[in-house]
Amino acid sequence: xxxxxxxxxxxxxxxxxxxxxxxxxxxxxxxxxxxxxxxxxxxxxxxxxxxxxxxxxxxxxxxxxxxxxxxxxxxxxxxxxxxxxxxxxxxxxxxxxxxxxxxxxxxxxxxxxxxxxxxxxxxxxxxxxxxxxxxx
Amino acid sequence: xxxxxxxxxxxxxxxxxxxxxxxxxxxxxxxxxxxxxxxxxxxxxxxxxxxxxxxxxxxxxxxxxxxxxxxxxxxxxxxxxxxxxxxxxxxxxxxxxxxxxxxxxxxxxxxxxxxxxxxxxxxxxxxxxxxxxxxxxxxxxxxxxxxxxxxxxxxxxxxxxxxxxxxxxxxxxxxxxxxxxxxxxxxxxxxxxxxxxxxxxxxxxxxxxxxxxxxxxxxxxxxxxxxxxxxxxxxxxxxxxxxxxxxxxxxxxxxxxxxxxxxxxxxxxxxxxxxxxxxxxxxxxxxxxxxxxxxxxxxxxxxxxxxxxxxxxxxxxxxxxxxxxxxxxxxxxxxxxxxxxxxxxxxxxxxxxxxxxxxxxxxxxxxxxxxxxxxxxxxxxxxxxxxxxxxxxxxxxxxxxxxxxxxxxxxxxxxxxxxxxxxxxxxxxxxxxxxxxxxxxxxxx
Numbered sequence: 001x002x003x004x005x006x007x008x009x010x011x012x013x014x015x016x017x018x019x020x021x022x023x024x025x026x027x028x029x030x031x032x033x034x035x036x037x038x039x040x041x042x043x044x045x046x047x048x049x050x051x052x053x054x055x056x057x058x059x060x061x062x063x064x065x066x067x068x069x070x071x072x073x074x075x076x077x078x079x080x081x082x083x084x085x086x087x088x089x090x091x092x093x094x095x096x097x098x099x100x101x102x103x104x105x106x107x108x109x110x111x112x113x114x115x116x117x118x119x120x121x122x123x124x125x126x127x128x129x130x131x132x133x134x135x136x
Numbered sequence: 137x138x139x140x141x142x143x144x145x146x147x148x149x150x151x152x153x154x155x156x157x158x159x160x161x162x163x164x165x166x167x168x169x170x171x172x173x174x175x176x177x178x179x180x181x182x183x184x185x186x187x188x189x190x191x192x193x194x195x196x197x198x199x200x201x202x203x204x205x206x207x208x209x210x211x212x213x214x215x216x217x218x219x220x221x222x223x224x225x226x227x228x229x230x231x232x233x234x235x236x237x238x239x240x241x242x243x244x245x246x247x248x249x250x251x252x253x254x255x256x257x258x259x260x261x262x263x264x265x266x267x268x269x270x271x272x273x274x275x276x277x278x279x280x281x282x283x284x285x286x287x288x289x290x291x292x293x294x295x296x297x298x299x300x301x302x303x304x305x306x307x308x309x310x311x312x313x314x315x316x317x318x319x320x321x322x323x324x325x326x327x328x329x330x331x332x333x334x335x336x337x338x339x340x341x342x343x344x345x346x347x348x349x350x351x352x353x354x355x356x357x358x359x360x361x362x363x364x365x366x367x368x369x370x371x372x373x374x375x376x377x378x379x380x381x382x383x384x385x386x387x388x389x390x391x392x393x394x395x396x397x398x399x400x401x402x403x404x405x406x407x408x409x410x411x412x413x414x415x416x417x418x419x420x421x422x423x424x425x426x427x428x429x430x431x432x433x434x435x436x437x438x439x440x441x442x443x444x445x446x447x448x449x450x451x452x453x454x455x456x457x458x459x460x461x462x463x464x465x466x467x468x469x470x471x472x473x474x475x476x477x478x479x480x481x482x483x484x485x486x487x488x489x490x491x492x493x494x495x496x497x498x499x500x501x502x503x504x505x506x507x508x509x510x511x512x513x514x515x516x517x518x519x520x521x522x523x524x525x526x527x528x529x530x531x532x533x534x535x536x537x538x539x540x541x542x543x544x545x546x547x548x549x550x551x552x553x554x555x556x557x558x559x560x561x562x563x564x565x566x567x568x569x570x571x572x573x574x575x576x577x578x579x580x581x
Binding site for chain 1: 195196198199201204208213214215216276277278279316317387425426496497498499537538539542543546
């Protein structure tokens with residue numbers, strides 16, 4: 001699959017992105033990386049330009065919920081991207097534990113999965129999407 | 137009649153503390169809510185330690201999205217720092233009132249690539265000490281073009297140098313010794329700190345600090361800190377106030393309380409024996425989430441106690457020769473200074489030509505041809521140096537970088553300190569000898 005990998009708008013962390021690129025490539029995926037601090041508009045432009053099979057958003061800085069929500073809303077507002085799988089991983093807030101209400105709102109806004117830091121879950125998420133691509 | 141309180145002066149405070157044999161310890165602490173921020177500063181001031189206060193700015197303000205910072209304040213959302221440009225100067229003055237004085241300077245920490253709004257807000261609130269740099273908070277993290285960051289930082293330096301209240305000596309700390317936090321061999325960290333301090337001086341600052349972040353090997357770190365002192369003495373003109381600031385390990389932090397505490401204590405001893413004037417601490421919560429005020433206070437007191445027990449600074453073993461880190465950093469500094477006398481032109485030119493090249497940095501203005509690795513002895517080395525005027529280590533493995541190898545290298549320090557085997561060596565001097573290290577680690581390249 002071709003995966004667009006990006007940090008969120010206010011998040012300057014990059015080790016997560018450096019690591020995820022290697023991890024996704026080792027799973028056989030092609031990775032287009034937008035880097036850290038990617039505003040929603042840039043993410044949208046990246047999706048339209050590269051036509052990825054899935055988007056992986058990674059956030060560490062405690063603003064994952066706010067930034068992730070803005071990003072996924074922007075993507076879903078674009079009809080051409082209605083069916084694009086979008087997964088958000090990392091930290092959603094500053095509290096150190098997962099807030100289920102935040103996860104629910106992200107899912108309502110169009111996030112296909114909200115994963116925390118579980119890489120097995122990411123691998124399974126992408127594998128399930130990859131299988132769907134195969135024509136019957 | 138009471139005389140007015142003497143103006144807080146960040147550089148003078150650190151120098152006086154050093155003269156009295158006391159390490160200044162400082163948290164990285166910021167809260168969106170003014171009441172919580174004030175409580176955090178009050179607790180920092182009251183800690184059993186020689187402390188400086190910190191206002192860490194939130195990341196919306198840092199990336200220049202002041203509208204998002206204001207919206208979060210209006211909604212009452214919790215932010216990851218103090219939105220100094222979203223709160224009024226009066227609010228910030230109220231946060232500082234009765235706390236900020238000659239015995240308790242406060243530094244605004246942010247590292248924005250476009251820091252003008254932050255510098256305006258901090259000077260408006262009566263503050264004059266901050267941190268960052270045109271390279272060190274542009275390249276490693278964001279996506280602001282380097283040339284724009286350099287222009288913005290030049291203006292911010294001029295504003296800070298001239299805009300502070302009368303009698304103040306504004307202070308600016310280079311974040312150059314941190315870059316991506318870990319896995320950057322020390323020569324480049326030291327060189328960046330020196331170059332950024334020269335940049336700050338070019339735009340009017342007279343009081344600066346040079347940073348270095350603790351890396352993988354105590355002996356190499358000591359060498360780097362001594363190189364920083366020596367290069368500062370050689371390159372900064374007389375009359376420029378300066379000190380060295382050490383950051384407790386900036387990478388993946390030990391998960392156990394014991395491991396985290398030992399790493400913090402090791403950084404405090406490293407700071408003392410290599411003559412740093414100030415230490416930015418980390419907490420036992422670091423591996424898990426943003427720390428609370430209480431965790432920050434505990435970290436400050438732990439570091440201060442370890443520093444007090446460390447004894448006087450050791451003599452420099454490489455005083456005559458200089459050493460590997462010194463030679464490498466000096467070569468990088470001289471190469472950049474040789475490109476153009478104006479650092480606002482020399483720094484972007486150096487990155488354009490790959491003469492400076494930060495490993496693992498994703499920024500488009502970074503050549504991205506350099507790579508670091510942890511050698512079997514635990515020392516950070518260059519696997520590749522790209523076009524930099526320094527040589528890679530001949531012993532570097534040529535295997536490709538894998539996610540597992542990267543992860544192992546990122547966790548090298550945390551794993552060592554979390555390991556139960558590490559427990560017995562607490563009293564050892566952190567000299568790099570006698571370490572019960574796991575076998576050769578793994579950043580294969």
